[in-house]
Amino acid sequence: MVKETEQQKEQKHLDEVLGLIKKKESELDHSIEHAQNEAQNINSHFFDDVKLDYDGYSTSMDTALSIHQQQQMLAERQNAWQHSAKQLSTLQRLEKKPYFARVDFQEPNEDPETIYIGLGSFVDKEDHFLIYDWRAPISSIYYDGKLGKVSYNSPDGVQTVDMTKKRQFLIEDGKITNMFDTNESIGDQMLLNVLNEKSSTQMKSIVTTIQREQNKIIRNTSADLLFVQGAAGSGKTSAIMQRVAYLLYRYRGNLTSSDVIMFSPNQLFNDYVKNVLPEMGEQNMVQMTYWQFVSRRVPGMNVENLFEQFEDNEQNDKIVNLKNSLQFFNAVTRYAKHLEKNGLIFKNIYFKSKKKPFFDKEKIKEIYYGFNENYHLRNRIEATKEALINSLNRRIEPETKKAWVDKTIESLDQEQLNKLYDRPDQEFESSAKEEHFLARKIVIKQLKQVSRKIHQNRFLNIRAQYLRFLRAVPKLIDLSKWDISEEEWDAHIENVKERFRNGRIKMADISPYLYLYDLVTGRRTDYEMRYAFIDEIQDYTPFQLAYLKYNFPRAKFTMLGDLNQAIFTKDESKILLSQISKLFDPEKTDVVQLTKSYRSTKEITNFTKQILRQGEKIEAFDRRGPKPAFYKRDSIEKEYSALQDILAENDEQKLTTAIITKTLAEAQEVAKVLKERNIKATLIGSANQRLVPGTLVMPSYLAKGLEFDAVVAWGVSKENYHQLDETQLLYTIASRAMYKLDLIYTGEKSPLFDNLDEKTYVNK
């Protein structure tokens, strides 16, 4: 019965805290109302209270000051109001579940202390913390250590305390439904409770059960590059979301969500994680895919998308490997440097006539290369633009004498004409002066097109420049080391050129293209961005990462990935880590490994890890479920019957199922057949769709980062998966399953399953 009385005591404490929260809420309600009224009041009496006095200098200074004071008062009230509103929203969140843990500890030479940890802080009148935010320095001991001596980073440096109790609570509607004392970092019991929940279309926060290793990632503030290699389902994405929340708290006042950018694998995934931060009371960071990041820079071009990239079998791997490498990045850098001396390609700028250029490209070239050698790319372009604008200004006058100007004036109706004057009653000494005035107005207006072209660097020919760079590559890089012949390279350039002609560009070209553009035009990179997160790093190329680093020179990077799940870069991802490390100071690089997988049952994790050639390191979490099952069928018809049976069974168990195929075409086919059979399933064929409850059908590359109660891996035959570099693909598909995994095929099973231990699956 001891436990019961303990629980009663805790319930009493909880009731007290809830009472105080309620009280504070009504106080805040009051003060918000008050502040609002007052602000309204100030607004309506604004000019009554301001001393309006326009005689003489000093009094008008008084007036200005008075206005300023009023404005400041208003701003203060508004601030107080916003502050209260924010506090209120924190309390409203706490009201549902004030805290989830209690820790007892003692600092050397101090009295023992008890603290409660929750989603936000709650302080009563006496500045006494009734609840500590999970991100507060002291809260770290809850996640980090076992009972006994434990250290944490405080604002005054590392502190060591003696932790004597760690208690976890499950609270529902103001009642403690369960509580346990634990000695583990976070008791498995609590974790099991959380993990047993069903999957949903939205990711959840893991605040209550952050694991020790994850806590390290979340609270790391020292590394310029934090690299996390983690098995599928080890909580990498969860950890990122918590980390963003942590950083926003730790640097509150100095860091806002717009200083943080996250690159995610696809739009579907963005949708999946979009509630995590708001639920923790924080705003979402800037989120985009790499494709969006590059595409928005080239509105006139069609950049190869996820689907094309995945389903493109024509590309020459050797050439793609070269273009994705750091060596290629360095080659662009060197090439651009050489453009400071010569080789930049210019375009004529036209105005009115297509026959004779307004600014001749030879002339522009002369200006550009006319500056002395201290001018680098950025100054050169800026000075060239300035010179062109000056020259443009000098050409206004001569242009007014041209015939087109008179014609234009004649063609204007009265209203259009009136608009040209500065004032309706504007007077002129003579009609010649008036005509000249109007002519100038017209010319200036029309020449705006030219000045716009100058500002937008339209006198450069970046496409031609990029092709010229490609032609120079054999001089910059030893192609034979990449096993590429000169003929292959030349043919490839023709290919790129042809694609340009159709307004298209491949993923392997867009980053070098933009990088070259940035260097040549001296585009300012984003110095404001403070943190950049890249999830699913294995799908990025070294070039892309180098380019991101170039774009966000002051940002600290957190890169997370599983080199075993490389879908786009396949085996190349293995060398990724060594390449990335070259971009950062090794002293400021931290690498963290997460080996425990939380997503799936032990049966599924133990099965999927065998698909990998080096999967031994992955540890399963002890949560049980059925063994994965293979369904070998001898006809497509029978495959569908099996699928139907599986879906019926999953439905009965209330499991959400995703049928994952290799390609989009297969997914479309499966969705079509299911529809014919009146089985409800949603095809996710593009990343712009929403995840919806119920059965889903999707191609492998859209399943990245997601999870489902049950997965059906469709068509896992030898015919479909036989290349070694498809291992990662199969692994990604299989590791999306939380509780149940079924694999269907006809003919022979994929040889990539050859090493499976028979005891880890069943045949059905």
Ligand SMILES: Nc1ncnc2c1ncn2[C@@H]1O[C@H](COP(=O)(O)OP(=O)(O)OP(=O)(O)O)[C@@H](O)[C@H]1O
């Ligand atoms: N500390 C934790 N407490 C509770 N649940 C956790 C914890 N860590 C991870 N999980 C759960 O495990 C699942 C997998 O997490 P997450 O998606 O973050 O993994 P991941 O490493 O990004 O996976 P992948 O690389 O396979 O996409 C999620 O359901 C997540 O909620």
